[in-house]
Amino acid sequence: MEFLRPTTWAEALAAKADQPEAVPIQGGTDVMVEINFDVHRPVALLDLNQVAELARWEFTGDGYRVGAGVPYVRIIEELGGALPGLAQASRTVGSPQIRNRGTVGGNLGAASPAGDSHPPLLAAGAVVEVESAARGVRMIPAHEFYLGVKRSALEPDELIRAVRLGGASGPQYFSKVGTRNAMVIAVCSFAIALHPEEGRVGTGIGSAAPTPRRALEAEDFLARELDWGARLDPGVLGRFGELCAGAASPIDDVRGTADYRRHAIAVMARRTLTWAWNDYRKARAA
Numbered sequence: 001m002e003f004l005r006p007t008t009w010a011e012a013l014a015a016k017a018d019q020p021e022a023v024p025i026q027g028g029t030d031v032m033v034e035i036n037f038d039v040h041r042p043v044a045l046l047d048l049n050q051v052a053e054l055a056r057w058e059f060t061g062d063g064y065r066v067g068a069g070v071p072y073v074r075i076i077e078e079l080g081g082a083l084p085g086l087a088q089a090s091r092t093v094g095s096p097q098i099r100n101r102g103t104v105g106g107n108l109g110a111a112s113p114a115g116d117s118h119p120p121l122l123a124a125g126a127v128v129e130v131e132s133a134a135r136g137v138r139m140i141p142a143h144e145f146y147l148g149v150k151r152s153a154l155e156p157d158e159l160i161r162a163v164r165l166g167g168a169s170g171p172q173y174f175s176k177v178g179t180r181n182a183m184v185i186a187v188c189s190f191a192i193a194l195h196p197e198e199g200r201v202g203t204g205i206g207s208a209a210p211t212p213r214r215a216l217e218a219e220d221f222l223a224r225e226l227d228w229g230a231r232l233d234p235g236v237l238g239r240f241g242e243l244c245a246g247a248a249s250p251i252d253d254v255r256g257t258a259d260y261r262r263h264a265i266a267v268m269a270r271r272t273l274t275w276a277w278n279d280y281r282k283a284r285a286a
C-alpha cells in the first residue's frame with residue numbers, strides 16, 4: 001500500500017487528482033477500523049495530517065470556517081460557545097481517544113447516516129467546502145451533501161477542506177439515543193437550532209433514514225405557527241414532534257426498530273425545542 005504524505009493543501013489536491021483512488025486519512029478512526037477488519041485494502045492512503053491549515057479554524061466575519069482536520073476535542077474546548085450544537089454532538093462521539101483524533105471532516109467523508117456531527121450541521125445550515133485541483137472550490141450546503149448510505153456529493157478527485165457555519169444566533173441543542181451512555185453509535189439523534197432573527201427553526205435528524213436529513217415540513221410548520229413573543233403552545237410542540245417523526249424513514253436493525261426510532265425522534269424533537277425555547281425566553285427576559 002502506497003502512503004502519500006503531502007505537506008501543503010496544493011500537494012494534497014495534486015495527489016488526489018493524480019490518484020483519485022487514494023483514500024484520505026485524517027484521524028483514521030474510521031479508515032483504520034475498516035483496514036484492520038479488512039473491509040477495504042486501499043491501494044494508497046493520502047495522509048492529510050501534515051497539511052497544517054486543515055487543523056485550523058477561523059472567524060470569517062459572518063461565521064466560522066472549521067478546517068476538516070480540527071478534532072472534536074478542540075471543537076468542544078475552543079468553539080463550545082460559538083457553535084453549541086456541534087460542540088454538544090462532539091461531546092457524545094466515542095471516547096476521549098476518539099475525540100482527540102476524530103474530526104468533522106472525517107465524519108463528513110464517511111457520510112454515515114449515524115454520524116453525530118451531521119444533525120447539528122443540518123440544523124445550523126452549514127456549508128461544506130470541497131476542492132479539486134481541476135475544478136477549484138465547491139460550496140455544498142450540508143442538506144445537499146448526503147446522497148445515500150455512506151455516499152456523499154464528494155467527487156473522487158475532491159477533498160473536504162472545511163465546513164462553514166454561522167455562529168449560533170439562538171439556542172441550539174443536540175440529543176442522541178444510544179443503547180448505553182457512552183461509546184455508542186446513535187440509535188437515532190436530533191438537533192435543533194433557533195434562528196430568531198429569521199423567525200425560523202433548523203432541524204437535523206440522524207440515524208433514522210438512509211442519510212442525515214432535515215425535517216422540512218416541521219421547519220415550515222414552525223415558521224408559520226411559532227409566536228416568538230409568547231410561551232410555547234403545547235399543540236404546536238406536539239405537532240412539531242409528529243412532523244419530525246414523519247420526516248424520518250428508519251429501518252429495523254440491531255440497534256433499534258423503526259417504530260422505536262420514530263417515537264424517539266418525536267420525543268427528542270419536543271424536548272430539544274422546549275429546552276431551546278426556554279433558553280430563548282430567558283435570554284429575552286434578562
Ligand SMILES: Cc1cc2nc3c(=O)[nH]c(=O)nc-3n(C[C@H](O)[C@H](O)[C@H](O)COP(=O)(O)OP(=O)(O)OC[C@H]3O[C@@H](n4cnc5c(N)ncnc54)[C@H](O)[C@@H]3O)c2cc1C
Nearest residue numbers: 026027028029030031093094102103106107109115116160
Ligand atoms: C471506537 C469508536 C467510536 C466511535 N464513536 C463514534 C460516535 O460516537 N459518533 C460518530 O459520529 N462517530 C463515531 N466513530 C466514527 C469516527 O470516529 C468518526 O466518523 C470520525 O468523525 C471520523 O473522523 P476521522 O478524522 O478519524 O476520519 P478518518 O477515519 O480519517 O476518515 C473517515 C472518512 O473520511 C474520509 N476523509 C477524511 N478526511 C477527508 C478529507 N479532508 N476530504 C475527503 N475525505 C476525507 C476518509 O477517506 C474516510 O472515508 C467512532 C469510531 C470508533 C473507532
